[in-house]
Amino acid sequence: MTRGPLDGVKVLDLSQIVSGPMAAAMLADQGADVVKLESPNGDPVRGMGPRKGDVSAMFIAVNRGKRGVVADVKTAEGAALLEALIGWADVLVENFRPGTMARLGFGWARCSAINPRLVMASITGFGPDGPYANIRVYDPVVQAVSGIAAAQTDKDGRPSLVKTLIADKVTALTAAQAITAALFRRERTGVGEHVQISMLDAALAFNWPEAMWNLSFLDDAPPEMPAYGAMTRLWQAADGQVAIGAMQTVEFVALVRSLGLDALAEDARFLTAGGRIRHAKDWTGAVGEALAARKLETLMEGFVREGAVGGRVNGLEAVLDDPQVRHNGALTDFAQGAAGRVRGALGAARFAGGSGPGPRAAPSLGEHDAEVRAMVGL
Numbered sequence: 001m002t003r004g005p006l007d008g009v010k011v012l013d014l015s016q017i018v019s020g021p022m023a024a025a026m027l028a029d030q031g032a033d034v035v036k037l038e039s040p041n042g043d044p045v046r047g048m049g050p051r052k053g054d055v056s057a058m059f060i061a062v063n064r065g066k067r068g069v070v071a072d073v074k075t076a077e078g079a080a081l082l083e084a085l086i087g088w089a090d091v092l093v094e095n096f097r098p099g100t101m102a103r104l105g106f107g108w109a110r111c112s113a114i115n116p117r118l119v120m121a122s123i124t125g126f127g128p129d130g131p132y133a134n135i136r137v138y139d140p141v142v143q144a145v146s147g148i149a150a151a152q153t154d155k156d157g158r159p160s161l162v163k164t165l166i167a168d169k170v171t172a173l174t175a176a177q178a179i180t181a182a183l184f185r186r187e188r189t190g191v192g193e194h195v196q197i198s199m200l201d202a203a204l205a206f207n208w209p210e211a212m213w214n215l216s217f218l219d220d221a222p223p224e225m226p227a228y229g230a231m232t233r234l235w236q237a238a239d240g241q242v243a244i245g246a247m248q249t250v251e252f253v254a255l256v257r258s259l260g261l262d263a264l265a266e267d268a269r270f271l272t273a274g275g276r277i278r279h280a281k282d283w284t285g286a287v288g289e290a291l292a293a294r295k296l297e298t299l300m301e302g303f304v305r306e307g308a309v310g311g312r313v314n315g316l317e318a319v320l321d322d323p324q325v326r327h328n329g330a331l332t333d334f335a336q337g338a339a340g341r342v343r344g345a346l347g348a349a350r351f352a353g354g355s356g357p358g359p360r361a362a363p364s365l366g367e368h369d370a371e372v373r374a375m376v377g378l
Contacts, residue, residue: 043063146203170202242291300312331344
């Protein structure tokens with residue numbers, strides 16, 4: 001086990017579901033000591049999806065590497081534990097509805113009075129205030145409002161949802177980065193701060209670069225371009241599907257050569273991006289036929305040989321055995337108590353100075369109660 005870049009950082013995780021827990025789990029993977037405080041009923045994700053005992057696969061994925069304690073913070077005893085843990089922590093993560101922490105008696109003013117060096121990260125659905133602040137939020141709602149759904153149109157042009165928790169997870173990534181930035185500033189100033197992250201803002205920023213590109217220029221706007229998503233598709237192979245790309249001329253040349261279509265690589269009509277767009281019908285048919293005539297293994301060999309942009313469409317189980325996934329060591333397994341061994345994805349960032357302990361077991365409900373209370377003198 002190596003020391004990670006966040007070794008010695010202490011995190012109190014009051015959050016539940018995905019956005020906050022996943023952010024805190026990323027910090028744990030990188031060496032932070034994370035204590036998850038749950039209500040007596042536990043995080044609802046404990047029961048979501050396949051599970052063993054009181055841990056589900058999703059709960060493990062977004063709560064791995066944490067210690068777990070249970071308390072009802074509405075009681076005097078629970079409030080005392082919360083106050084002690086705030087004093088202990090470098091970071092507090094919460095994703096309650098706006099105003100909940102203040103109603104519990106632990107708004108930012110109180111928390112910073114208890115611990116002036118505290119970095120408090122508050123994750124909300126739409127923000128701490130505003131016309132939607134009282135709406136309860138889950139991932140599909142944020143996809144709908146942020147424009148993500150509008151960028152995923154079906155064949156009839158109707159918006160649809162990305163079939164993963166993309167808004168939750170990009171919020172987690174945003175929160176983890178914001179927390180480390182606030183910790184870095186604390187090293188300079190000596191004081192903590194309150195960081196506000198809304199799922200709507202995170203999703204909108206994530207969606208903006210290509211999905212909203214026709215809405216960027218304000219002065220003398222250029223002609224609109226087709227939506228980025230309209231220019232992407234999967235292509236049929238003899239025994240599956242592939243994704244390809246040819247944004248740059250060198251990529252187009254590599255692609256067609258990988259398919260034995262050398263004449264296309266020498267056709268002047270296709271040697272600029274504009275030309276490939278204008279004359280798309282004159283090359284996409286031949287490329288499509290060549291792809292459909294070849295098996296995935298042959299296509300991948302050609303993509304690798306020529307340095308083309310291409311990849312097979314893996315089924316979920318096939319991802320586990322993909323040669324590059326295996327080479328990267330992107331997956332690991334670890335002991336999850338009575339549930340046995342479980343599989344998970346390593347964090348994508350690998351640090352030369354040590355990446356941290358990586359994935360470890362998620363806590364059973366209240367598993368570390370005595371240990372955590374003793375740690376803070378209760």
